[in-house]
Amino acid sequence: MSLESAEALSFKKQYIVFFAVMLLVMMIYLARLWYLQVLCGQFYRYQSENNRIRVEDVVAPRGIIYDRNGVPIVENRPAYDLMIIREDVKDLNGTIEELARLCECNPSDLFAVLEANKSTPKFIPLRLVSDIDRDCLARVESELIRLPGVEIVIEPKREYNWDGTAAHLIGYLSQITEGELKSGKYPGYYPGEDIGKVGVEYGFEKYLHGVRGHRQVEVDAVGRRTRLLEEQPPVAGHDVWLTIDMDVQRTAESLLEGKAGAIVALDPNNGEVLAFASSPTYNQEKFIKGLSEHDWHEMAKDPGHPMLNRVCGAAYPPGSTYKPLVALGALQSGAINPSTTFLCPGYLSFAGRQYHCWRKGGHGTISVERALMQSCDVFFYHTGLLMGVDRLAEYVKMFGLGAKTGIGLPGENPGLIPTSAWKRRATGHPWEKGETISISIGQGYDLVTPLQMAVAYGAIANSGKLWRPFVVKRIEGMAKGEVQAAGPLLKLEIPVDPRWFALVQKALSEVVSDPRGTAHSLYDPAMPLAGKTGTAQVVGLGRGKAGVNNKDDAWFVAYAPASDPKICVAAIVEHGGHGGSAAGPLVKQVMAAYLKSRHEPAQK
Numbered sequence: 199m200s201l202e203s204a205e206a207l208s209f210k211k212q213y214i215v216f217f218a219v220m221l222l223v224m225m226i227y228l229a230r231l232w233y234l235q236v237l238c239g240q241f242y243r244y245q246s247e248n249n250r251i252r253v254e255d256v257v258a259p260r261g262i263i264y265d266r267n268g269v270p271i272v273e274n275r276p277a278y279d280l281m282i283i284r285e286d287v288k289d290l291n292g293t294i295e296e297l298a299r300l301c302e303c304n305p306s307d308l309f310a311v312l313e314a315n316k317s318t319p320k321f322i323p324l325r326l327v328s329d330i331d332r333d334c335l336a337r338v339e340s341e342l343i344r345l346p347g348v349e350i351v352i353e354p355k356r357e358y359n360w361d362g363t364a365a366h367l368i369g370y371l372s373q374i375t376e377g378e379l380k381s382g383k384y385p386g387y388y389p390g391e392d393i394g395k396v397g398v399e400y401g402f403e404k405y406l407h408g409v410r411g412h413r414q415v416e417v418d419a420v421g422r423r424t425r426l427l428e429e430q431p432p433v434a435g436h437d438v439w440l441t442i443d444m445d446v447q448r449t450a451e452s453l454l455e456g457k458a459g460a461i462v463a464l465d466p467n468n469g470e471v472l473a474f475a476s477s478p479t480y481n482q483e484k485f486i487k488g489l490s491e492h493d494w495h496e497m498a499k500d501p502g503h504p505m506l507n508r509v510c511g512a513a514y515p516p517g518s519t520y521k522p523l524v525a526l527g528a529l530q531s532g533a534i535n536p537s538t539t540f541l542c543p544g545y546l547s548f549a550g551r552q553y554h555c556w557r558k559g560g561h562g563t564i565s566v567e568r569a570l571m572q573s574c575d576v577f578f579y580h581t582g583l584l585m586g587v588d589r590l591a592e593y594v595k596m597f598g599l600g601a602k603t604g605i606g607l608p609g610e611n612p613g614l615i616p617t618s619a620w621k622r623r624a625t626g627h628p629w630e631k632g633e634t635i636s637i638s639i640g641q642g643y644d645l646v647t648p649l650q651m652a653v654a655y656g657a658i659a660n661s662g663k664l665w666r667p668f669v670v671k672r673i674e675g676m677a678k679g680e681v682q683a684a685g686p687l688l689k690l691e692i693p694v695d696p697r698w699f700a701l702v703q704k705a706l707s708e709v710v711s712d713p714r715g716t717a718h719s720l721y722d723p724a725m726p727l728a729g730k731t732g733t734a735q736v737v738g739l740g741r742g743k744a745g746v747n748n749k750d751d752a753w754f755v756a757y758a759p760a761s762d763p764k765i766c767v768a769a770i771v772e773h774g775g776h777g778g779s780a781a782g783p784l785v786k787q788v789m790a791a792y793l794k795s796r797h798e799p800a801q802k
Contacts, residue, residue: 254412258435263398263440281348355486374390436673450784464653468686509649517641517732526698548635571709573709603650614643652755665688729756
């Protein structure tokens with residue numbers, strides 16, 4: 199009896215302990231349930247909905263870029279991008295290794311993408327590989343069922359139709375950097391998105407970009423879409439119509455093939471840029487497909503500097519193409535008149551030094567008109583000394599030299615027109631009169647861009663109207679006033695007497711038409727030109743050292759027809775030698791191509 203009582207008491211104690219444990223577990227479950235449902239209910243409800251419904255961005259197609267005649271230069275094509283949503287991936291490392299195998303690429307490149315975007319929320323899709331090829335697409339598509347979090351997205355991709363033609367004008371796209379995202383200049387942009395880096399693509403980014411769309415989709419537990427709930431289509435970017443003529447542009451680029459230099463053509467009556475050629479050039483498609491670090495370094499080390507925009511991003515001494523501007527300033531200021539003559543024995547002796555003319559035997563006694571026609575250096579040595587550096591700079595700057603033209607493209611070089619104050623600031627030394635002799639023929643400190651010279655000669659051709667050059671004719675859907683960097687703009691009516699413009703215009707015409715002119719080899723009665731040759735020494739620029747080409751840079755700037763200008767062209771050929779033979783024929787052919795494209799006679 200006593201044994202039975204002891205066993206009953208022991209069982210009762212075990213029962214109480216078991217019941218207490220069960221009660222404690224139940225209380226813990228109830229507390230946890232209260233915590234999840236009451237305290238954290240709103241948070242987990244949001245998480246649940248977020249897993250079930252996902253918002254996806256839809257990239258807007260960029261606007262198409264056309265030439266002045268409606269020829270598409272830059273379009274869009276469908277491209278397949280390999281994306282990953284890390285939130286849906288169970289084995290991230292294994293998935294990356296598998297994708298690298300399927301796409302036959304280096305896994306480290308894919309891991310580098312993850313590392314570069316480690317601060318990006320995991321629910322945002324990351325672009326692992328852009329524009330995958332068909333073989334990779336087929337292999338990945340066949341394995342998607344076992345690769346949760348991986349998807350193929352079709353997006354519009356930029357397509358440059360002309361293999362690098364007008365590359366320096368149009369520019370290229372590349373992925374937006376983290377610094378650019380944080381700069382505040384690109385609101386609403388996402389990591390991995392392409393943006394314009396240079397040229398029109400950069401300068402008119404806000405018009406070309408468009409507005410992203412979005413869609414709400416229902417996904418299952420592994421992130422696969424099951425149903426489309428809502429969609430807002432993207433708004434494509436505005437189409438941009440350029441002022442250039444692709445036939446003229448291709449002519450200019452073909453003439454520069456194998457040379458380093460630039461050709462720019464514009465309409466002297468409104469500033470429209472008709473051709474914008476810089477050589478050597480590059481192919482923008484390399485940037486779209488993804489330029490490797492090795493390829494970028496190779497391009498950067500290329501001695502031809504293919505990325506340099508020589509039309510408006512590089513500055514050169516103008517040589518004798520500077521002389522018409524000196525003549526106009528001297529005539530207007532009264533330093534000389536049409537009857538003023540100087541003796542040219544082939545040199546000028548000044549301060550114990552001889553400054554030579556290009557013609558060793560000299561030109562004899564010569565006036566301003568013939569000095570321009572035969573490009574007499576000694577005449578302009580005397581003229582520069584009479585004017586002085588500061589008065590010379592005052593008049594030359596009226597033609598747009600020494601300042602950016604306002605074309606609206608990034609990286610424009612302002613060039614340099616020196617003054618006595620500039621030299622004191624830059625070097626701490628006073629200006630010397632011998633330096634005035636050098637700058638009076640476009641040497642020394644003088645630096646200009648081909649675009650600036652085309653604008654200046656356009657003002658000579660139209661007797662004093664300085665137009666801002668522009669490259670965008672219109673933007674679809676935009677009124678003229680809404681685009682600040684597009685359309686004609688008269689910057690200045692240059693205060694020079696029409697008589698002096700007429701004198702210089704006549705002299706420039708004689709440069710070609712007169713047998714004594716420095717560009718008479720270009721004479722063609724069917725297409726009369728007016729222009730000026732120029733050669734610029736390069737030794738002082740570090741480009742004429744021993745062991746490299748030390749020929750002078752060759753210039754020719756002209757307009758046509760001489761009596762009724764429709765086109766003005768500036769050309770420079772680095773190390774080309776004489777302007778009349780190296781640059782002149784290029785200018786003539788570009789003019790002929792444009793006047794032919796207008797279907798009107800060159801001479802009225």
